[in-house]
């Protein structure tokens with residue numbers, strides 16, 4: 434994951450020698466920006482959105498990759514990035530696409546509000562900026578779906594602005610380098626300040642990408658390869674021997690389990706689908722009919738929300754449940770199936786779709802799991 438979830442649970446803290454962040458952290462402190470860039474020049478990752486060394490980055494590719502990488506791994510993003518670039522090679526092309534097409538192409542990547550914002554942003558850049566991204570952090574932040582991190586990343590990587598975007602990888606490197614004891618998210622301003630000291634007078638985008646790469650490949654959540662790190666001489670956490678315990682994190686609050694029912698109706702080779710409301714969780718995505726998702730959901734109440742279909746009286750309850758974890762709550766769905774007679778009309782707001790073409794539908798992973806469970 435690009436975000437903080439990379440770090441996983443913090444291991445038990447070891448007894449550490451008394452070395453604190455307030456002490457000088459090595460004779461090379463002022464040389465760190467140059468050391469970081471020298472490391473990057475030798476070890477930079479080859480990524481689909483990253484041009485060869487010395488070639489200016491395409492702002493569209495930088496923006497697209499940064500949106501896709503939010504909460505998502507580099508490995509998962511790669512194929513989606515390639516697909517989007519092949520179909521919509523410019524922000525103008527993406528801005529001219531329909532939201533439905535974008536959602537369909539995004540299906541499976543998760544966090545679907547990103548896809549809606551992606552489309553809204555492409556439209557805004559096309560209409561309000563003539564198809565050219567603003568080249569300042571402030572201008573970028575005014576765009577839909579572009580928060581402080583993404584604005585700084587685009588400003589640095591695409592436009593060479595002197596700013597340091599701080600993602601989960603960078604948080605880890607910097608919090609270890611200085612043994613930042615304060616817990617995240619409170620520690621963010623301090624980490625941001627310390628990260629900015631790793632910027633040299635030029636190549637801001639490379640400095641940011643170097644830190645990202647260092648966090649992803651060397652300063653990993655478990656077993657960091659400190660011997661290969663350009664900062665190993667002065668890294669406080671390494672000297673104390675407790676690098677794996679950083680960054681410190683406030684305990685995560687997870688929401689209560691919600692429960693509900695999903696209804697998979699087949700009619701020959703077709704399946705009953707509908708679209709979710711445009712706003713809210715999984716907004717605009719495709720789904721099979723389903724009940725409310727509530728913490729205290731009663732099975733009978735959920736079951737009673739099955740779609741009314743002429744000629745359908747019997748539903749089979751599939752053994753087991755489908756589970757899914759959203760950012761704020763885990764979900765459990767009981768799945769009911771039935772076969773509708775030929776000619777059964779879809780209820781208002783629903784439609785029949787060929788099972789063979791489901792891959793082209795904007796079905797989120799949760800619904801793909803439900804359908805797979807039902808048709809198993």
Ligand code: SF4
Nearest residue numbers: 652659662665668676
């Ligand atoms: S020395 Fe080790 S812990 Fe410190 S920044 Fe480098 S890889 Fe991370």
